[in-house]
Amino acid sequence: MTAKSGLSRRGLLGLAGAGVVGAGAGFAIDRFVVPADATGSAPSTIYPFHGEHQAGVTTAAQDRLHFAAYDVSDISRAELVSLLKDWSAAAARMTAGRPVGDGAIDGQKDAPPDDTGEALDLPPAGLTITFGFGPSLFDHRFGLEDKRPAALIDLPHFPGDALIDELVGGDLCIQACSDDPQVAFHAIRTLSRIAFGRASIRWSQLGFGRTSSTTRAQVTPRNLFGFKDGTANVKAEDTARVTDHVWVPRGDSAAWMTGGSYLVSRKIRMTIETWDRTALREQERVIGRSKGEGAPLSGGSEFTEPDFAKLGHGAVAIDAGAHVRLSHPKQNDGALLLRRGYNFVDGNDDLGRLNAGLFFIAFQRDPRTQFVPIQLRLAKNDQMNEYIRHVGSGIFAVPPGAAVGGYVGQTLFG
Amino acid sequence: MISRSARSGRVALSTATGTAALLALSACVPNTATTAGATSIAVESTATTCVVSKSTAPSGTVEFTVTNSADKATEFYLLAADGKRIVGEVENVAPGAPRKLTVKLEPGKYFTSCKPGMNGAGVGTARFTVTSSSAGAQRTGDEKTRAQAAAAEYVSYVRDQVSRLVPATTAFLDAYRAGDDATARSLYASTRAYYERIEPVAESFGDLDPEIDLREADVAEGDTWTGWHRIEKDLWPPAAANDGRPYAALTTGERATFSAKLEKDTARLWSAVNASGYGLTADAISNGAIGLLDEVANGKITGEEEIWSHTDLSDFQANLEGARVAYEGVRTIVVAKNASLATRIDGQFDSLEKQLAAYGSLSTGFTPYDELTKSQVKSLADGVNALSEPLSRLTSVVVG
Structure with missing residues (x-):
């Protein structure tokens, strides 16, 4: 399923003309197929940019993230469409492991190179680039007032929110995920450069270490609390759950979103210094799982279904305010999220505390029945709230994938 | 102007x-x-x-x-x-x-x-x-002729700006030497505009620009800090303390010394651009336009150029004017070879000029940098990026 090993971006450029990249049978990666190497992280992995759905949702979660939200400048609808076309074209090249434009070294010596070059000798590294549209895009500027999907709500205020204005919202977003941090960075840098004059970064986030697995083959990773995260996540193989909970079906909400999804991002600062002074028993009580294996405190192993009624030591084994209880589908009318978050550390704050936490990303069919009710329950009752603070927030409509020759957003603007 | x-x-x-x-x-x-x-x-x-x-x-x-x-x-x-x-x-x-x-x-x-x-x-x-x-x-003539005409025009522009800089600098320094700080402060930004419009030219003479226009943060340990910004700091002295120590105002004698030095260096600049062999090539002009916008992006939009007087937007305006003059000079070459690039650059120049005009003018003064909001600065920075990106291709079209 993977490209020939050892091919660098420079090598791929030379082969591009021969049609080796992207279209060959050897590259026909279905994003519902688990990569044969069980982690999806072979350096030469290429996920096709074009398709029914955008890549980067059910794709096996890569190890690294660079996420950016953009404000669109004072431009016309036609210029916005040209930006989306330019972005799609560049994304198709970069995800195939190719440099953009005339490349980093093959252009005119008197001109700045089209490609910035830092990914030249790096493999494709499973790069996916996923585009989204924020609520603020749907106003009079681009004649989109009537196109805003009902599901693309303004997120309500959640109890305990400590949002910082500069870390909230955005007209557009790009999620770049890769197993190589420099490949993900290269994508955001390049797309931001292409956007100059049309859109500029409002906020951005680097993430290291995925905190969710999105395929069964992936080992459940740990977040910065040291606990396994995403055990009960929607997995790509659960096609029925993916259909029901992730993708917007035909006839649901706005027609242009068919095959798309809704992305909610939350930058969640963890007060890890306080957490680290908490007894293991208390940590496990807060989460509702064992720290070692990640088994629910009601017993069994990691993937055993939690038994929320089970008693232990005279009380329910899984505390009433435990994170696993409050966030579990059984406690939320079956609402599920495809989580795709990443750990982050942005240096430290003025008090010498690590500015660390979870950059939460979730995909869903409708935030009104999924993220919002789940988060409301958590914000009110989760014992974990003592150790976290939501400082950033975003919601974006992620349109369906682009056809070859098309662009992401064509169903909205086309 | x-x-x-x-x-x-x-x-x-x-x-x-x-x-x-x-x-x-x-x-x-x-x-x-x-x-x-x-x-x-x-x-x-x-x-x-x-x-x-x-x-x-x-x-x-x-x-x-x-x-x-x-x-x-x-x-x-x-x-x-x-x-x-x-x-x-x-x-x-x-x-x-x-x-x-x-x-x-x-x-x-x-x-x-x-x-x-x-x-x-x-x-x-x-x-x-x-x-x-x-x-x-x-306009008749082949590309070579156009390039030569552009170079001749731009050399004239440079000489003109420097010829205005010389007496304006003296007028500014006369007020400063006489202790008329209010007048000196009022002349500071408008006089510097002549310099800022052609800054890349001054930079091309190696040691001249550091003598004339070095910022305090760029002075090497042990070197003497001279030029416009040394005087700027004396005219807008730090309120309480600088590096933990109270600011010591320059004496009348020191004022005279720094003034004489700036006058002498400005005269050297005049001599350099009026030397008989002085000339510029078309790519030097287009690189000058690009360089001026880089100046804006690196120093002015961050408020680092004029940290005492906060007149950064005046420098911004002058850099922008100088860049436009340089660009207009080679524009006919660009139009002939890449009309869509010229259209893009024209549009971005127009909109950035309009955006900056909302904050003042060189004749009436600009909003001080420290009174701008974060979002105003961000918006100006976006405008600079929007122009700089297509402008960065200018030289490749001129020489390509």
Whole structure:
């Protein structure tokens, strides 16, 4: 399923003309197929940019993230469409492991190179680039007032929110995920450069270490609390759950979103210094799982279904305010999220505390029945709230994938 | 800045007909005799006026014959519609020794202006219109000719800016030396504009720019800090403490020393750009335009250039004006080779100029940098990025 090993971006450029990249049978990666190497992280992995759905949702979660939200400048609808076309074209090249434009070294010596070059000798590294549209895009500027999907709500205020204005919202977003941090960075840098004059970064986030697995083959990773995260996540193989909970079906909400999804991002600062002074028993009580294996405190192993009624030591084994209880589908009318978050550390704050936490990303069919009710329950009752603070927030409509020759957003603007 | 207000001058009675063969050669545009089919126009430069015999001409070749009736040498300028770019000039016109400027003009609006004494701002600036005619409506010549014309125009512009910088600097320093800080502060930003418009040229002379324009943060340990920003700090002294120690104002003697040094370095700049062998290539001009926007992006938009006076937006404006003049000079080359790039750059220049104009002007002053909100700065930075990205391709098109 993977490209020939050892091919660098420079090598791929030379082969591009021969049609080796992207279209060959050897590259026909279905994003519902688990990569044969069980982690999806072979350096030469290429996920096709074009398709029914955008890549980067059910794709096996890569190890690294660079996420950016953009404000669109004072431009016309036609210029916005040209930006989306330019972005799609560049994304198709970069995800195939190719440099953009005339490349980093093959252009005119008197001109700045089209490609910035830092990914030249790096493999494709499973790069996916996923585009989204924020609520603020749907106003009079681009004649989109009537196109805003009902599901693309303004997120309500959640109890305990400590949002910082500069870390909230955005007209557009790009999620770049890769197993190589420099490949993900290269994508955001390049797309931001292409956007100059049309859109500029409002906020951005680097993430290291995925905190969710999105395929069964992936080992459940740990977040910065040291606990396994995403055990009960929607997995790509659960096609029925993916259909029901992730993708917007035909006839649901706005027609242009068919095959798309809704992305909610939350930058969640963890007060890890306080957490680290908490007894293991208390940590496990807060989460509702064992720290070692990640088994629910009601017993069994990691993937055993939690038994929320089970008693232990005279009380329910899984505390009433435990994170696993409050966030579990059984406690939320079956609402599920495809989580795709990443750990982050942005240096430290003025008090010498690590500015660390979870950059939460979730995909869903409708935030009104999924993220919002789940988060409301958590914000009110989760014992974990003592150790976290939501400082950033975003919601974006992620349109369906682009056809070859098309662009992401064509169903909205086309 | 040259005033755009047209003055209604007297119509000169004398014409230059018949005297062409006697004229000395123009410094910029070689000519030998009256050009066939040219429109002849007489210019009379006095100590205070600049009288042009006709305010319109059909497109094609136009010959200006400049007569000086003052007692000092004069210069005559033909400026583009922006009032900044120099389309043609004739220098060193001595009293009683007329000189001729021959230019091929496209239809459009222009300005005429004289500079008696060859320093300072122009006098008698007036509108001049070129109407469309069958005779050479377009600038003629191949790309090489265009590049040479662009270079000649830009060298004229540089010399003009420096010739204004010299007396303006002295006026500023006179106030500073005399302890008239209020006047010095009021002249600071507008005087620096002459320098900021052509900063990449000054930088091309190696040690000159560091002597004239170094910021305190860039001074190496043990080096003496001189130039504009040394004086800036003394005029806008840090309120309480600087590096933990109270700011010590410069003495009258120190003021005199730093002033003399800046005057001397500015004179060196004048000599350098007026040296007989001084010239520029088209790619140096386009790189100058790019460099000026880089100056804005790196120093002005961050408020680092003028950390004491906070007049960063004045520098921004001057950098932008200088970049536009440089760009307009090579624009015909770009239009011929990559019209869509020219359209993009034109549009971004226009919108950034408009955006910046909301904060003031060089004549009335700009909003101090420290009074701008974060989002205003971000918005200006976005505008700079929007222009800089297409502008960064300019040189490759000019030379490609």
